[in-house]
Amino acid sequence: xxxxxxxxxxxxxxxxNAEELVNENIRFKxxxxxxxxxxxxxxxxxxxxxxxxxxxxxxxxCVAPNGNPPVCKILDYGKHxxxxxxxxxxxxxxxxxxxxxxxxxxxVIDTHDFETKLNQARKWLEAGMKVKVDMRFRGRLITRVxxxxxxxxxxxxxxxxxxxxxxxxxxxxxxxxVVLTPKKK
Numbered sequence: 001x002x003x004x005x006x007x008x009x010x011x012x013x014x015x016x017n018a019e020e021l022v023n024e025n026i027r028f029k030x031x032x033x034x035x036x037x038x039x040x041x042x043x044x045x046x047x048x049x050x051x052x053x054x055x056x057x058x059x060x061x062c063v064a065p066n067g068n069p070p071v072c073k074i075l076d077y078g079k080h081x082x083x084x085x086x087x088x089x090x091x092x093x094x095x096x097x098x099x100x101x102x103x104x105x106x107x108v109i110d111t112h113d114f115e116t117k118l119n120q121a122r123k124w125l126e127a128g129m130k131v132k133v134d135m136r137f138r139g140r141l142i143t144r145v146x147x148x149x150x151x152x153x154x155x156x157x158x159x160x161x162x163x164x165x166x167x168x169x170x171x172x173x174x175x176x177x178v179v180l181t182p183k184k185k
Contacts, residue, residue: 021062022077023050026070031062034073043069100130100179105155107141107148114151118158125162125182135176148176156180 026046033041033049036056044052049072053060059077062070101124103117121131133155135148152169159180167179 020077020081021065021072023053023060026050026060026062026072028062028065028070030069031060031072032067032069033060034063034071036074049074098128098130100132103131103133105133105135105151107135107137107144107151109151114155118155121155121159121180122162125159125180128182130166130182131159131163131180133178133180137174137176142174145171145176152176152178 026049028046030043030045031049033044033052035041036058041052049060053074056074058074060072061075061077061080062072064071101121103121105114105117109117121133124131133152135152137145137148141148149169156163156165156169156178162183163180164183165178166181167177169176169178
């Protein structure tokens with residue numbers, strides 16, 4: 001095999017495994033070696049540890065590079081990486097992302113509109129989503145913040161059996177916001 005080709009392959013391999021300390025990428029002088037069956041083989045020079053791994057036709061993988069001395073294990077690296085990717089994929093699939101649904105009210109909202117917004121928030125809370133309720137005070141309405149607080153309190157009161165208040169109503173600029181989370185069942 002031409003040396004150019006070997007240099008090309010080794011540089012590609014080095015780029016792919018740069019973050020992983022495996023076999024030749026391990027640069028520590030001495031390492032604590034754990035055998036393929038979990039038994040502790042003791043502290044060895046890096047070269048001896050690599051020879052031991054190659055005897056078993058396995059790889060030397062550094063599991064604790066910050067240890068004193070660093071800890072390396074003899075294992076099948078391809079299988080180890082596959083299992084780690086499989087676990088990561090499973091964890092990602094099982095994680096639950098809580099969606100926050102926005103809802104906008106007005107301090108001068110009509111009764112029917114209020115009920116419609118309340119019913120929509122109720123559906124979202126029953127589905128397990130958080131609801132962020134914003135109330136914008138436009139123009140002269142900023143002088144009537146107490147009217148807006150009353151509407152917001154009525155809204156929270158209408159949903160109190162389904163939700164708990166994560167963030168209390170706060171006026172920031174010209175917008176009052178509250179975040180409601182579904183109650184645990």
